[in-house]
Amino acid sequence: QLQVQESGPGLVKPSETLSLTCTVSGGSISGSGYYWGWIRQSPEKGLEWIGSIYSSGSTYYNPSLQSRVTISADMSKNQFSLNLHSVTAADTAVYYCVRVWEYWGQGIVVTVSS
Amino acid sequence: QAGLTQAPSVSTGLRQTATLTCTGNSNNIGNEGAVWLQQHQGHPPKLLSDRNNNRPSGISERFSASRSGNTASLTITGLQPEDEADYYCSAWDGSLRTQVFGGGTKLTVL
Numbered sequence: 001q002l003q004v005q006e007s008g009p010g011l012v013k014p015s016e017t018l019s020l021t022c023t024v025s026g027g028s029i030s031g032s033g034y035y036w037g038w039i040r041q042s043p044e045k046g047l048e049w050i051g052s053i054y055s056s057g058s059t060y061y062n063p064s065l066q067s068r069v070t071i072s073a074d075m076s077k078n079q080f081s082l083n084l085h086s087v088t089a090a091d092t093a094v095y096y097c098v099r100v101w102e103y104w105g106q107g108i109v110v111t112v113s114s
Numbered sequence: 115q116a117g118l119t120q121a122p123s124v125s126t127g128l129r130q131t132a133t134l135t136c137t138g139n140s141n142n143i144g145n146e147g148a149v150w151l152q153q154h155q156g157h158p159p160k161l162l163s164d165r166n167n168n169r170p171s172g173i174s175e176r177f178s179a180s181r182s183g184n185t186a187s188l189t190i191t192g193l194q195p196e197d198e199a200d201y202y203c204s205a206w207d208g209s210l211r212t213q214v215f216g217g218g219t220k221l222t223v224l
Contacts, residue, residue: 046217046218052213096159101151
């Protein structure tokens with residue numbers, strides 16, 4: 001059974017970079033023909049797609065976040081990562097990694113605060 | 115950015131049938147179909163139906179999805195207490211080049 005799990009700091013200071021990693025077990029992210037993505041959820045904005053990476057390495061970003069987002073994959077570790085730069089309080093949310101759209105991580109709460 | 119439109123709440127009786135709707139446009143649901151997600155409080159969303167209206171393995175036949183034009187629907191038959199949850203639709207928008215979500219419908223089973 002495929003599983004995905006988010007990890008990273010739960011607290012990030014304003015203007016800094018939010019960095020999260022998703023570890024995939026029970027399946028490979030390379031050559032799988034699937035999209036792997038990051039979604040966030042907050043009371044203010046609801047569910048919001050951040051971006052996705054295809055198993056080939058191609059990336060796709062939400063245009064509203066594109067200038068601040070980088071998604072990358074480390075095939076050797078079977079992980080993919082999210083970097084969100086110049087964060088503000090508006091980036092406070094639960095962040096999920098997902099194998100679009102069937103397998104979701106448990107989510108990680110990230111708070112942006114000094 | 116524009117999202118999909120869902121009723122904020124729906125209440126239906128135990129063992130009855132609930133139909134949830136999700137309205138978009140020709141750039142998203144009309145062209146790409148929609149996925150349906152169920153979310154219980156404190157848990158991640160769970161996929162109920164993919165954009166081709168297929169249920170993943172393990173999802174009850176009581177859940178069925180369909181699409182007519184720019185509107186996607188999720189029908190839940192024989193409502194059970196555990197069906198009480200938030201339900202979200204989502205679709206790829208080819209014009210905005212982004213995945214859009216509905217605001218969610220809170221289903222209450224009376």
